[in-house]
Amino acid sequence: MCSIRGKFKKDFELKKDKLYYTDFITVGDSVGFEYNQDGSGVITKVKERKNHLSRKLPKVRGASYRGERLEQVIAANIDNVVILTSVHQPEFNNRVLDRFLVSVESSHLNAIIVLNKIDLDNSGTSEQWQKLYEDIGYKIILTSTKTGEGIESLRNEILKSKSLFWGQSGVGKSSLLNLIFPQLSFKIGEISKFSSKGTHTTVTSVLKKVEDNTFIIDTPGIREIDPYGIRKEDLCHYFIEFGKFINECKFNTCTHHHEPGCEVIKAVEKGLIIKQRYESYLRILDTIEDDINF
Ligand code: GDP
Numbered sequence: 001m002c003s004i005r006g007k008f009k010k011d012f013e014l015k016k017d018k019l020y021y022t023d024f025i026t027v028g029d030s031v032g033f034e035y036n037q038d039g040s041g042v043i044t045k046v047k048e049r050k051n052h053l054s055r056k057l058p059k060v061r062g063a064s065y066r067g068e069r070l071e072q073v074i075a076a077n078i079d080n081v082v083i084l085t086s087v088h089q090p091e092f093n094n095r096v097l098d099r100f101l102v103s104v105e106s107s108h109l110n111a112i113i114v115l116n117k118i119d120l121d122n123s124g125t126s127e128q129w130q131k132l133y134e135d136i137g138y139k140i141i142l143t144s145t146k147t148g149e150g151i152e153s154l155r156n157e158i159l160k161s162k163s164l165f166w167g168q169s170g171v172g173k174s175s176l177l178n179l180i181f182p183q184l185s186f187k188i189g190e191i192s193k194f195s196s197k198g199t200h201t202t203v204t205s206v207l208k209k210v211e212d213n214t215f216i217i218d219t220p221g222i223r224e225i226d227p228y229g230i231r232k233e234d235l236c237h238y239f240i241e242f243g244k245f246i247n248e249c250k251f252n253t254c255t256h257h258h259e260p261g262c263e264v265i266k267a268v269e270k271g272l273i274i275k276q277r278y279e280s281y282l283r284i285l286d287t288i289e290d291d292i293n294f
């Protein structure tokens with residue numbers, strides 16, 4: 001167990017509101033430390049991060065924010081972000097997935113989408129979603145912890161790397177991780193008890209070593225990821241299939257919302273951009289407009 005050298009904290013607090021000092025060391029960081037005489041340690045330096053995933057600090061009831069929403073770093077030095085979803089129970093929600101993908105893209109991370117509980121799919125929905133995301137260029141793996149389908153593929157994707165796992169409660173994160181790494185023995189079917197009260201400075205993710213050179217970062221307290229620091233005019237860059245159209249729009253300030261001569265809107269009409277993705281885009285655009293981000 002390590003504590004943090006006091007000087008460190010002070011230097012950081014000068015730069016940021018001290019409420020948020022926890023962000024300067026986060027899960028996944030490489031640190032230097034020294035031993036104390038009692039065998040405990042003290043962190044003396046933090047290596048520069050290769051990358052990090054963050055979100056807008058969630059609103060906490062009763063807390064005053066003076067208008068701004070700050071960045072909360074969730075983890076650093078991540079090779080894969082595994083976004084877990086399920087076909088049913090809970091019902092697949094592409095808007096939640098797309099919102100997460102925006103965070104992943106804006107942080108330049110590698111996404112792996114998992115669509116779990118395909119044993120519950122009697123109508124071929126999962127294959128349709130699979131095709132849709134594959135056509136965009138994403139890796140998407142269909143799994144079932146009941147039949148074992150897809151488990152080996154997922155395992156192969158994450159071996160010898162550091163993977164962050166995120167999914168809404170109930171999608172089967174614990175079941176999947178237990179199947180891939182039995183030593184983890186997460187409890188199945190337990191809604192994680194997480195209270196937002198008083199925990200807004202705590203990053204509730206945990207890194208676990210599961211095999212040689214293989215690490216997972218579990219995110220039990222992270223219910224939602226609100227993309228941080230994204231401007232309205234930049235959002236389109238994080239919908240990767242919009243890329244080949246955005247420079248062709250009539251106005252270079254186009255937000256692809258209603259503007260005349262918008263090539264993104266034309267591409268949606270022609271079926272070159274999938275409607276559901278465009279709808280996700282509009283929704284997120286809306287939430288950016290409502291926030292004071294900067
Ligand atoms: P978590 O909240 O994401 O960690 O989800 P759990 O692993 O605790 O699973 C929630 C519920 O979904 C449990 O009742 C599991 O048995 C069930 N479940 C998990 N994976 C599957 C699956 O592939 N198919 C079906 N039908 N049920 C699953």
Ligand code: ZN
Pocket residue numbers: 246249250254255256257259261262263264265
């Ligand atoms: Zn446009």
